[in-house]
Amino acid sequence: MPRTVWLLVVARAINRLGAFSLPFLTVLISTEYGASATTAGAISAAFGLATIPSRLAGGCLAHRLGRRRTMVLGLTGCGLAQLGIAAAGSLAGVAAFAILLGLAFELYEPPSQAMIADAVGPAERARAYSLLNAALAVAGTGAGLIAASVGRWDLRWLFVVDALTCLACALIVRLALPADPPLRPVDRHRERNEPVHPWRDRALWAMFLSGTVFALVSMQIMMALPLTLDRRGLEPTDAGLLFTASALTVVAAQPTLRLRGLAGLPAPQALALGYALLAIGLTGYAMAHTLPMFVIATALWSLGDVLIMGRVLSVVADLAPPGGTDRYLAAYGISWGIATVAAPITATQMLEHTGVAPLWIVTAALCLALAAAQPLVVEPLITTRTRAPHPARSTTFSKPTQATEPTATLQVNHNAHPANSSTNRAN
Numbered sequence: 001m002p003r004t005v006w007l008l009v010v011a012r013a014i015n016r017l018g019a020f021s022l023p024f025l026t027v028l029i030s031t032e033y034g035a036s037a038t039t040a041g042a043i044s045a046a047f048g049l050a051t052i053p054s055r056l057a058g059g060c061l062a063h064r065l066g067r068r069r070t071m072v073l074g075l076t077g078c079g080l081a082q083l084g085i086a087a088a089g090s091l092a093g094v095a096a097f098a099i100l101l102g103l104a105f106e107l108y109e110p111p112s113q114a115m116i117a118d119a120v121g122p123a124e125r126a127r128a129y130s131l132l133n134a135a136l137a138v139a140g141t142g143a144g145l146i147a148a149s150v151g152r153w154d155l156r157w158l159f160v161v162d163a164l165t166c167l168a169c170a171l172i173v174r175l176a177l178p179a180d181p182p183l184r185p186v187d188r189h190r191e192r193n194e195p196v197h198p199w200r201d202r203a204l205w206a207m208f209l210s211g212t213v214f215a216l217v218s219m220q221i222m223m224a225l226p227l228t229l230d231r232r233g234l235e236p237t238d239a240g241l242l243f244t245a246s247a248l249t250v251v252a253a254q255p256t257l258r259l260r261g262l263a264g265l266p267a268p269q270a271l272a273l274g275y276a277l278l279a280i281g282l283t284g285y286a287m288a289h290t291l292p293m294f295v296i297a298t299a300l301w302s303l304g305d306v307l308i309m310g311r312v313l314s315v316v317a318d319l320a321p322p323g324g325t326d327r328y329l330a331a332y333g334i335s336w337g338i339a340t341v342a343a344p345i346t347a348t349q350m351l352e353h354t355g356v357a358p359l360w361i362v363t364a365a366l367c368l369a370l371a372a373a374q375p376l377v378v379e380p381l382i383t384t385r386t387r388a389p390h391p392a393r394s395t396t397f398s399k400p401t402q403a404t405e406p407t408a409t410l411q412v413n414h415n416a417h418p419a420n421s422s423t424n425r426a427n
Helices: 003-017 022-033 037-064 067-087 091-105 109-119 122-153 155-176 188-192 202-231 236-252 254-258 267-287 291-319 325-353 356-385 406-410 412-416
Strands: none
Touching: 003 109, 003 122, 003 155, 022 037, 022 091, 022 155, 037 067, 037 091, 037 109, 037 325, 067 091, 067 109, 067 155, 109 122, 109 291, 109 325, 122 236, 122 254, 122 291, 202 236, 202 267, 202 291, 202 325, 202 356, 236 254, 236 291, 254 291, 267 291, 267 356, 291 325, 325 356
16 A cells, blocks of 8 residues: 555544544533433534534535645644533533534545545555555554543543544644645636536435445444343443454454455445345344354454445545545545434434344345345446546546546546456455
8 A cells, every 4th residue: 555545544543542532422411511311412413413514525625725734624623622522611612512523523534535545546445445444443442442441530531532632643644644736726617627516426326325324324333232232131331342343353354355256346246245244244133142142243244344345435436537536525425424313313213112133133124225226226327437428527528539538537437346456345
């Protein structure tokens, strides 16, 4: 992997080490200010809603201000907002800083993901994104240990430590990554030829809709697993052990992504396999009653996660025309903001009204539906895109001349197709 990819992976891992405060936001609101569970949940939901425009702003600012500037702005904003939460003297202050945190929270993601896409060839994008996912999984394990120690001292210090890791990550990005080009006046003629409307792309819509369901499944695992363990007579805190097992599985599975059998799978087939493994693991949760059974089920769905996470971002990046990677990734990333708001409601309501087994069976069924949809829906759209000009491209970009950039652009999906490279891999 190029130096830029490694720098982004290291910086994000450092940031992830401190990203343990948010799960304790509702606890802080309830214990420090005596607020009801409803109020605490509403403030957390407000944070989740704020992350949606944050993701869109990240893609837009990366295009206008530059990627490094946007990443530093987002990380610094997160750090300052976290310090504000720690120092707030009233519930209104905590709510205000929580919303500000949400507005800055996703600014980092589109430019960093786009920078990775540009730093490697199409055939290596999926593996690069998987490396990032593995680093986040390992750092997340360390984050749990830090939270367990610091949180026993004072919940406010969780937000202080989280803020410091954000600022440290911003410093690494500012000093180590290549500088952005100088800001110049907008060239209106050039702007008309740039892909500024990702939502007009049917292929992106297909990825976005399936990605939203996948994000909902992922967030439901985070929300419902501790409650599931409690209802099965196990310790809810053992969910931390299961998440650690998931992280170890993600890391251990990285070398398999270079195997010819997996690397050679076309994107829709690789995604379908990943969703099928996810469904098998979640079905295991419906039947599990002992901790070892939960560990086995966790390892199975984590293998599916390895195949999905890298390949999805790679496919979205490949769909974007030149200059549109930031905005395509930003548009796709809204799926996680939607899931962050919806998952706490869907997970708790299903547990309350249907029980443990139906919750995980329905969730597994969603994954099977996604697996069936990949070759039936996603593949035709992606294939069509490789044969026709991009919908947001003007006619001057679609002329089949050797000197213009469109020829290479229209081939991007062929180059990214795993069947054309034994080293390609999957999210």
